[in-house]
Amino acid sequence: MEIRRENYGAGAVEALTAALEAELLVRYDGVAGSGPEPAPGAFEPPDGAFLVVLEDREAVACGGICSYEGTTAELRRMYVAPGARGRGVGRALLRALEEEARALGYAFLRLETGDRQPEAIRLYVSSGYLPIPRFGPFADDERSVCLEKRLTPS
16 A cells, blocks of 8 residues: 555546536435535645555555644545445555645644544544534534544644
8 A cells, every 4th residue: 555645636636526426416315415525735735645555556545634723734535435445545546645734744634524424523532632613614503523633743
């Protein structure tokens, strides 16, 4: 497994994020999520990063961090392709994204996921994320589950 930085608009990233959107539409009965599409520049240093996981040179997972406010970053667009699930790919990617956030100087990492994504919620909670009030564009979306983790220095 190789984890590397990638531009948010790259072809492999577009394929993964399109698969993410398609899966979410199925899970939520055709209703789109409440968060806007991030601008590609949001995932560029010095405020952000976007990572892709490769297995046998095939992109199987992705995720990014971008500035939320001050010392808090937001985890966005995390996705693991179905064929790569259950093998620790998501956990490895999450650790790598947390390291990126620390390296960029963030003390907290927050995220939004949905109530119909129990496997994502389990991953985040087992990785030390705690529930927080819904924030930003998710504040009024009852499907949203928001979590946050204090990043300890490595």
